[in-house]
Amino acid sequence: MILIKVGGGKQINLNYVSEDIKKLIDDGEKIVLVHGASGTRDEIARRLNSETKTIVSPSGVSSVYTDTKAVDIFLMVYAGLVNKHIVAKLQQNGINAIGLSGIDGQLWKGKRKKVIYSQEGKKTKLISDSMTGKVDKINTDLINLLLNNQYIPVVCPPALSENNEIINTDNDWAAAIMAGTLKIEEMVVLFEAPGFLKKFGDESSLIKTVDKNKLDQYMIYAQGRMKKKLLGAKEAFRLGLKKMYWSDGRIKNPIINALKGLGTIIS
Amino acid sequence: MILIKVGGGKQINLNYVSEDIKKLIDDGEKIVLVHGASGTRDEIARRLNSETKTIVSPSGVSSVYTDTKAVDIFLMVYAGLVNKHIVAKLQQNGINAIGLSGIDGQLWKGKRKKVIYSQEGKKTKLISDSMTGKVDKINTDLINLLLNNQYIPVVCPPALSENNEIINTDNDWAAAIMAGTLKIEEMVVLFEAPGFLKKFGDESSLIKTVDKNKLDQYMIYAQGRMKKKLLGAKEAFRLGLKKMYWSDGRIKNPIINALKGLGTIIS
Numbered sequence: 001m002i003l004i005k006v007g008g009g010k011q012i013n014l015n016y017v018s019e020d021i022k023k024l025i026d027d028g029e030k031i032v033l034v035h036g037a038s039g040t041r042d043e044i045a046r047r048l049n050s051e052t053k054t055i056v057s058p059s060g061v062s063s064v065y066t067d068t069k070a071v072d073i074f075l076m077v078y079a080g081l082v083n084k085h086i087v088a089k090l091q092q093n094g095i096n097a098i099g100l101s102g103i104d105g106q107l108w109k110g111k112r113k114k115v116i117y118s119q120e121g122k123k124t125k126l127i128s129d130s131m132t133g134k135v136d137k138i139n140t141d142l143i144n145l146l147l148n149n150q151y152i153p154v155v156c157p158p159a160l161s162e163n164n165e166i167i168n169t170d171n172d173w174a175a176a177i178m179a180g181t182l183k184i185e186e187m188v189v190l191f192e193a194p195g196f197l198k199k200f201g202d203e204s205s206l207i208k209t210v211d212k213n214k215l216d217q218y219m220i221y222a223q224g225r226m227k228k229k230l231l232g233a234k235e236a237f238r239l240g241l242k243k244m245y246w247s248d249g250r251i252k253n254p255i256i257n258a259l260k261g262l263g264t265i266i267s
Numbered sequence: 268m269i270l271i272k273v274g275g276g277k278q279i280n281l282n283y284v285s286e287d288i289k290k291l292i293d294d295g296e297k298i299v300l301v302h303g304a305s306g307t308r309d310e311i312a313r314r315l316n317s318e319t320k321t322i323v324s325p326s327g328v329s330s331v332y333t334d335t336k337a338v339d340i341f342l343m344v345y346a347g348l349v350n351k352h353i354v355a356k357l358q359q360n361g362i363n364a365i366g367l368s369g370i371d372g373q374l375w376k377g378k379r380k381k382v383i384y385s386q387e388g389k390k391t392k393l394i395s396d397s398m399t400g401k402v403d404k405i406n407t408d409l410i411n412l413l414l415n416n417q418y419i420p421v422v423c424p425p426a427l428s429e430n431n432e433i434i435n436t437d438n439d440w441a442a443a444i445m446a447g448t449l450k451i452e453e454m455v456v457l458f459e460a461p462g463f464l465k466k467f468g469d470e471s472s473l474i475k476t477v478d479k480n481k482l483d484q485y486m487i488y489a490q491g492r493m494k495k496k497l498l499g500a501k502e503a504f505r506l507g508l509k510k511m512y513w514s515d516g517r518i519k520n521p522i523i524n525a526l527k528g529l530g531t532i533i534s
Contacts, residue, residue, distance in 0.1 A: 044315075044343070047315055047316075048311075048314055048315065049314075072348055075347045075348045075351045075352070076311070076343035076344065076347040076348045077343065077347070078347070079346065079347045079350070079351050079366075080342045080343040080344070080345070080346045080347020080348065080350075081339055081342045081343045081347065083346070083347075084342045084346050084368055084370050084371075084425075084433065085342070085433075087370050087371055088370050088427065088431060088432070088433050091370070091373065091427060091431040092430075092431045096372060096373060097371070097372075098367070098371045098372040098409075099346075099367075099368070099370070099371050100365070100366075101351055101366070103351050103354050103355050103358070103366070104351075104354055104364070104365040104366050105363060105364070105365040105418055106358065106363060141416075142365075142418075145412070145416055149408075149412055151372055151409075158351075160355065160358060163359075164355060164358040164359045165355070166351065166352075166355050
């Protein structure tokens with residue numbers, strides 16, 4: 001079983017992703033797909049005059065500020081527009097996909113963070129209306145039920161809180177937890193870069209291999225959202241993941257090339 | 268097994284609907300829910316400067332004009348925003364719901380109408396970019412798989428065409444086909460009126476009972492979208508449905524009252 005996490009950048013080529021998934025399934029592989037939609041979300045949020053706001057935690061990790069209005073945009077773009085277009089694309093490639101958000105069937109559950117902190121210059125601001133949380137429980141029965149009946153799950157945020165409120169959640173973390181609890185050994189992470197870069201934006205600075213036991217040491221190279229990917233990776237390995245591939249979602253054969261080691265291999 | 272179709276009007280009380288579903292499930296009933304979202308769709312379409320356009324067929328049946336832009340709004344509002352809020356509400360009531368569009372797992376399939384006609388005064392206009400079609404095939408295995416594993420399916424448009432394009436589809440028709448192919452004997456249709464009215468808008472003109480074999484005779488009382496409900500009803504009875512209840516989705520105990528005959532019973 002392979003878990004594939006596809007980023008939400010607009011340059012990711014979903015046709016190529018879909019073609020590779022078809023090949024893997026035809027070879028007898030079981031696939032779980034998790035996707036983002038940040039590019040489209042920002043676009044729709046702008047059109048709705050409700051622009052995406054990013055906050056940075058005191059420890060330097062950036063995330064999207066999510067109140068109930070932003071949750072609604074998440075629902076529209078992640079669970080609606082993008083999820084269903086991916087499902088239809090997979091169907092067009094002969095893959096019987098089913099789209100699920102973390103809400104459906106209690107797939108992703110986490111505790112709502114009632115208070116979060118935002119670093120604004122030298123000031124630390126307290127935010128109390130945030131509808132966010134960290135996923136800590138996965139309905140693996142549901143994923144296995146679908147896979148055992150030849151359906152391919154296509155999963156995205158948001159998730160449910162302990163009180164079944166709709167909460168936004170870090171996708172990389174949730175995907176990692178899902179890989180771990182499903183006892184998946186290989187996970188492919190696709191985004192708009194050739195892999196993990198030492199220098200942000202410099203594609204020649206690709207790190208080919210990373211020791212899974214030394215992930216902390218790589219934190220200095222991680223910009224913005226990459227920090228979250230590293231934190232997710234660390235948790236996935238703690239839960240039993242064997243190999244993680246970070247690779248380019250813009251190129252032909254993105255998954256097969258990732259598995260061949262074209263990008264970064266963490267193991 | 269009961270199929271419940273909840274209209275998309277903003278006055279429908281989803282808390283009441285959810286409470287009744289919980290009672291029915293606790294009594295051992297299997298439930299499939301199909302919902303609309305037309306009220307919210309019109310609102311979001313306006314905010315996106317892409318207002319909903321209605322067309323009327325030469326035979327007088329009105330429907331939403333759906334090009335690929337309108338399909339995207341459907342995806343956002345039906346499969347995203349409204350579907351997931353209903354699923355979360357059911358979860359809050361202790362019901363393990365799973366939201367599905369007709370796209371997921373090939374749940375609803377139909378043939379795309381390549382050409383449709385719109386009556387504009389005395390002129391008949393031909394429309395060729397319409398992404399619409401009539402559902403004629405249901406993945407009943409998927410619904411049964413979920414029900415047999417204690418999940419409650421919450422279903423909405425759009426559907427897939429024979430070529431797996433995303434198509435908008437008449438919800439009442441699709442719900443009727445689903446009831447028929449699932450061999451469901453009872454179907455409850457909730458909307459913003461006490462039942463089937465002889466005079467549109469006059470709540471005292473409620474028709475208490477309708478003979479399922481004489482549905483055609485009632486077409487004269489049906490305004491706009493009600494015509495579609497009658498056409499759907501006719502098809503559902505042809506497929507084996509025994510009883511259909513049309514009732515008020517705004518009141519307390521909407522489903523239980525419907526089953527008691529508070530609205531219109533077609534049988």
